[in-house]
Amino acid sequence: MTPLDRTAFVITAIVHALVALFIALYPPIAPALDLPQQTLTASWHHEPETIRPAPKKAVQKQPKPLAAAAPKAAPSDTPAPASVTESMPVEPQPFETDRKQPDVQTAVTPVYPKRALINNWEGRVRVELRIGTGGQITNIKILQSSGFPELDTAYINSLKQQQYLPQEFRGNAVEGILEQDYTFSLDE
Amino acid sequence: MKYPIRLCLIIFSFFTAGACATNTLFLENEFLRVDVNNRAYNTGRFSIQTTQGNPATPLDDNQPLSLGKPYPWSSYTTFLIDGSPIVFGGTASKRAGKNSVVGTVTRQELVDGAIETTVQYNTLTITQTIQLVRNPSTLVKDLVLIDYTVHNTDTNPHAIGARIMIDTWLGSNDAAPFRVGELAIQSESILDNHPVDYWQTFDSLSQPTVIAQGLLRNPRLRITPPDRTAYVNWGTLADSVWDFNYIEGRSFIRSGESDPDTALAMYWDPISVPPNGTHTIRTAYGLGGVTLSPGALSLGLTAPAEHYFTDTDPIPVVAYVQNTGGFDSSDTALSLHIPDGFKLVSGTATQSIGWLPVNETRQIVFKLQPLQPGKGRHTLALHATSSTLPSNTTERTITTIAPPTPTHTLTMEQLSQKYYKITATITNPSPHVLLDLTYQLQLPDGLQLAWFESNEKPILAFPDTSQETLSWVVHGSHHISDTQLTLVESYAGIGTQEYLHSLALGID
Numbered sequence: 001m002t003p004l005d006r007t008a009f010v011i012t013a014i015v016h017a018l019v020a021l022f023i024a025l026y027p028p029i030a031p032a033l034d035l036p037q038q039t040l041t042a043s044w045h046h047e048p049e050t051i052r053p054a055p056k057k058a059v060q061k062q063p064k065p066l067a068a069a070a071p072k073a074a075p076s077d078t079p080a081p082a083s084v085t086e087s088m089p090v091e092p093q094p095f096e097t098d099r100k101q102p103d104v105q106t107a108v109t110p111v112y113p114k115r116a117l118i119n120n121w122e123g124r125v126r127v128e129l130r131i132g133t134g135g136q137i138t139n140i141k142i143l144q145s146s147g148f149p150e151l152d153t154a155y156i157n158s159l160k161q162q163q164y165l166p167q168e169f170r171g172n173a174v175e176g177i178l179e180q181d182y183t184f185s186l187d188e
Numbered sequence: 189m190k191y192p193i194r195l196c197l198i199i200f201s202f203f204t205a206g207a208c209a210t211n212t213l214f215l216e217n218e219f220l221r222v223d224v225n226n227r228a229y230n231t232g233r234f235s236i237q238t239t240q241g242n243p244a245t246p247l248d249d250n251q252p253l254s255l256g257k258p259y260p261w262s263s264y265t266t267f268l269i270d271g272s273p274i275v276f277g278g279t280a281s282k283r284a285g286k287n288s289v290v291g292t293v294t295r296q297e298l299v300d301g302a303i304e305t306t307v308q309y310n311t312l313t314i315t316q317t318i319q320l321v322r323n324p325s326t327l328v329k330d331l332v333l334i335d336y337t338v339h340n341t342d343t344n345p346h347a348i349g350a351r352i353m354i355d356t357w358l359g360s361n362d363a364a365p366f367r368v369g370e371l372a373i374q375s376e377s378i379l380d381n382h383p384v385d386y387w388q389t390f391d392s393l394s395q396p397t398v399i400a401q402g403l404l405r406n407p408r409l410r411i412t413p414p415d416r417t418a419y420v421n422w423g424t425l426a427d428s429v430w431d432f433n434y435i436e437g438r439s440f441i442r443s444g445e446s447d448p449d450t451a452l453a454m455y456w457d458p459i460s461v462p463p464n465g466t467h468t469i470r471t472a473y474g475l476g477g478v479t480l481s482p483g484a485l486s487l488g489l490t491a492p493a494e495h496y497f498t499d500t501d502p503i504p505v506v507a508y509v510q511n512t513g514g515f516d517s518s519d520t521a522l523s524l525h526i527p528d529g530f531k532l533v534s535g536t537a538t539q540s541i542g543w544l545p546v547n548e549t550r551q552i553v554f555k556l557q558p559l560q561p562g563k564g565r566h567t568l569a570l571h572a573t574s575s576t577l578p579s580n581t582t583e584r585t586i587t588t589i590a591p592p593t594p595t596h597t598l599t600m601e602q603l604s605q606k607y608y609k610i611t612a613t614i615t616n617p618s619p620h621v622l623l624d625l626t627y628q629l630q631l632p633d634g635l636q637l638a639w640f641e642s643n644e645k646p647i648l649a650f651p652d653t654s655q656e657t658l659s660w661v662v663h664g665s666h667h668i669s670d671t672q673l674t675l676v677e678s679y680a681g682i683g684t685q686e687y688l689h690s691l692a693l694g695i696d
Contacts, residue, residue, distance in 0.1 A: 154444070
């Protein structure tokens with residue numbers, strides 16, 4: 001073993017020891033790293049609710065402040081909280097037959113770009129489409145790139161060729177969000 | 189510590205080399221290399237590239253003629269069997285013919301300088317044979333012969349058609365236009381029964397990277413003329429294994445993408461193949477034999493370098509002129525000087541092109557025929573003139589030769605009291621691969637073929653300067669010590685010859 005090899009071995013051992021010590025002393029770091037992902041995921045699932053508000057949720061939120069004020073108001077015979085709820089405007093409920101989110105009417109399979117085939121590029125593309133009331137795409141956001149712009153472009157091109165049905169609320173078309181994904185993979 | 193690392197590297201590289209060696213089977217010479225995919229997917233698909241290419245073209249070393257990266261996959265062959273398309277070879281892993289029906293690859297190996305791949309599909313056995321052969325345009329082995337033979341082992345006939353699709357890729361150019369006869373194909377086209385002998389593709393006459401050529405007709409190589417050829421963008425042909433959405437005049441932009449990408453599909457319409465019958469289609473693709481003369485008017489002249497004087501087919505000659513002079517050419521004219529002993533049977537010797545814009549190319553087809561049989565070297569000369577650019581001239585030689593003749597010896601040995609074995613040793617002394625030879629014996633009275641013996645013995649491809657041995661078991665009605673018999677040789681494109689041999693037991 002040469003002196004250089006010995007030095008390299010010692011440095012490697014020290015680095016490993018430091019990493020082990022760091023992990024042992026700071027265990028909470030792992031959950032913290034997960035936070036941005038959770039936030040990101042949640043935002044996609046909540047956005048459709050802002051477009052198609054759920055009245056049930058709004059009613060549930062309201063009683064909190066009212067319940068807190070109730071003990072103070074009881075001696076003066078103020079109306080029960082129930083009557084307060086009745087006086088609030090009731091948000092309209094969606095029909096059972098409403099399309100809860102936009103839907104793909106005519107699917108188009110993405111073309112696997114030749115350059116990607118030559119280079120054996122593979123990957124998954126995940127996108128968020130905003131579908132307008134006429135079924136047209138009004139915005140495309142890439143949530144997860146394949147890592148190869150040509151694959152991402154090929155998928156987006158296919159999405160642009162697809163036909164969509166808009167989301168509905170009480171029988172009327174409304175703007176909605178649709179999440180789509182595709183995996184470019186080679187069998188070989 | 190260094191030594192174990194080196195040892196590991198050496199062991200690793202050995203394993204890697206071993207793995208790579210099995211990815212493709214290949215044939216290679218100083219001009220071309222053809223690879224046949226030997227992996228689990230896309231098995232049997234081939235690609236062609238130059239090694240040193242045309243010695244006169246310095247830019248064409250190690251350049252592709254069809255795409256083969258990382259392994260051959262983008263060119264493929266389809267058989268239409270009773271109306272259903274079957275892609276030849278292993279399962280497609282990529283876009284070209286993906287999700288199509290395939291047969292079972294039962295064999296793929298190097299046999300006598302050829303790569304043979306056999307696919308079994310129900311009762312049909314399809315064999316692809318790939319080999320490097322002598323190019324009639326250049327006289328060297330810079331041409332890949334692609335042969336498919338379908339054997340119907342069923343008791344019923346089957347209708348069998350074929351389509352060979354080649355993803356042309358010349359050097360770095362995936363979109364070089366095609367030149368077929370007098371046509372320069374710049375957009376999608378289908379040619380039905382077009383009476384031309386070959387198609388060519390190249391990027392420039394003044395500084396070509398690679399000049400490629402495919403044969404559509406050649407009786408000597410037994411090329412099967414296709415019923416139609418389609419010049420279409422690769423994406424369309426990759427996605428459709430037989431029929432495709434044809435839009436005449438559409439650009440070569442790859443379907444679903446934005447890059448130009450040319451490809452060619454040759455179609456042979458279905459024919460009925462009887463029980464135990466065979467159906468063969470054969471084409472060839474390799475380097476183009478074009479003699480070039482760069483200049484303000486760059487010239488190219490292509491013609492077969494050799495011509496058997498027994499051939500009755502006229503000799504096709506294609507002349508190209510490209511304006512590489514920097515400004516337009518006016519009053520452009522091409523004239524072909526025809527050597528003594530030849531006559532022009534198609535086209536006129538002097539043709540006016542007129543105005544030729546910068547970088548534009550024109551091509552003119554001539555057909556010649558020898559006036560009488562005879563050996564010799566004949567020089568064709570092409571002369572281009574213009575009122576605005578300097579003139580230019582190029583020359584090309586055609587040699588008329590006698591067809592190669594195989595030689596043979598016959599021996600006889602006694603197997604039992606009344607059974608004899610007659611062996612023919614046949615030699616091909618020529619530098620040509622001889623194709624489709626058939627030998628038969630004409631036996632004298634008292635000798636007949638053994639009941640299990642077939643009289644016709646074919647040699648499908650007879651390599652240059654090589655020997656083949658054929659044998660027949662015959663039955664004599666009485667003891668025979670010497671006899672005379674005739675060996676009948678049938679040679680495609682040449683005809684039938686009979687050779688009388690005197691045979692004695694154990695000697696010729």
